[in-house]
Amino acid sequence: MPGHVLSPYLPILVLMIIALGFGLGSLVAGMLVRPRRPYPEKLMPYESGNPPVDEPRYRFSVKFYIVAMLFVIFDVEAIFLYPWAVTFDKLGLYAFVEMMLFIAILMVGYVYAWKKDAFRWE
Amino acid sequence: MNPYLFGYLGAAILALSALSLTRKNPVHAVLYMIVMFFHLAVLYLGLGAEFLAAVQIIVYAGAILVLFLFVIMVLNIKEEMEGERFSGGWPFGIAIASGLFLLVVLITGNIVPGQQGPYTPGVIAAQTNTKLVGTLLYTQYIFPFEIASLILLVAVVGAIVLAKKKLR
Numbered sequence: 186m187p188g189h190v191l192s193p194y195l196p197i198l199v200l201m202i203i204a205l206g207f208g209l210g211s212l213v214a215g216m217l218v219r220p221r222r223p224y225p226e227k228l229m230p231y232e233s234g235n236p237p238v239d240e241p242r243y244r245f246s247v248k249f250y251i252v253a254m255l256f257v258i259f260d261v262e263a264i265f266l267y268p269w270a271v272t273f274d275k276l277g278l279y280a281f282v283e284m285m286l287f288i289a290i291l292m293v294g295y296v297y298a299w300k301k302d303a304f305r306w307e
Numbered sequence: 308m309n310p311y312l313f314g315y316l317g318a319a320i321l322a323l324s325a326l327s328l329t330r331k332n333p334v335h336a337v338l339y340m341i342v343m344f345f346h347l348a349v350l351y352l353g354l355g356a357e358f359l360a361a362v363q364i365i366v367y368a369g370a371i372l373v374l375f376l377f378v379i380m381v382l383n384i385k386e387e388m389e390g391e392r393f394s395g396g397w398p399f400g401i402a403i404a405s406g407l408f409l410l411v412v413l414i415t416g417n418i419v420p421g422q423q424g425p426y427t428p429g430v431i432a433a434q435t436n437t438k439l440v441g442t443l444l445y446t447q448y449i450f451p452f453e454i455a456s457l458i459l460l461v462a463v464v465g466a467i468v469l470a471k472k473k474l475r
Binding site (some may be wrong): 190191194247248249250251252253254255256257258260261262263264265267268269271272275278279280283284286287288290291293294295297299301302303 | 308309312349352353354355358361362365366369370371373374376377378381396409435437438440441442444445446449452453455456457459460462463464466470473
């Protein structure tokens with residue numbers, strides 16, 4: 186039995202155990218049920234029926250990295266919204282104005298990213 | 308916090324960190340790290356710091372490790388997996404790490420607790436951690452909070468300038 190501080194989080198633990206059990210259970214059930222007759226062609230990565238010409242892992246352009254970078258930044262921005270939302274009823278208009286300022290400053294970055302086509306996949 | 312639970316979390320965090328350090332495949336290392344971060348989040352929850360736990364999962368397990376996976380994608384993973392996992396400097400690293408550990412062991416015996424501040428565990432537990440963080444962040448620490456948005460803005464611009472091939 187976990188300590189009383191953690192008791193409210195017990196359902197999350199139960200959910201995680203169920204999710205883990207479902208994932209592992211499906212894999213094990215599949216392993217037990219399916220016939221297993223491998224041959225080299227079957228084990229090849231599927232590439233529209235053609236024999237694969239190259240390794241699936243090669244170096245990607247750094248431009249994909251931007252997406253991850255921007256995700257991290259806006260994720261950190263979103264984190265600030267949590268304590269704001271929890272305390273909003275107590276702090277009122279003052280907190281509203283400062284959060285709008287916060288978002289406005291970041292909106293500049295968002296507009297910049299948009300204008301520079303950072304969200305375009307090319 | 309229940310000592311058995313703490314023991315499990317500590318052991319799991321150490322084991323997962325060691326696993327993540329010793330994996331040759333960087334993707335596996337990152338996956339062990341995600342599990343380790345979830346254990347850390349539970350540790351924070353046990354300390355009553357639920358906001359920190361949420362940050363741990365949303366920012367670290369969610370965003371930072373996605374960034375790590377992207378970095379691994381940009382690397383040539385095949386080449387990385389062929390070489391030795393550790394370069395020659397590891398005995399030196401172990402010596403430094405054990406020295407630091409010894410220092411921690413020596414110091415923990417002689418800690419003099421400082422004066423108790425206004426935010427004791429009792430006060431925090433009464434208000435809940437997230438609420439207290441919010442109240443302080445959006446009143447007393449409003450200026451650092453707005454500065455944080457500027458730092459994030461610099462990061463957005465910097466990422467685009469560095470990684471975008473041709474700026475329009």
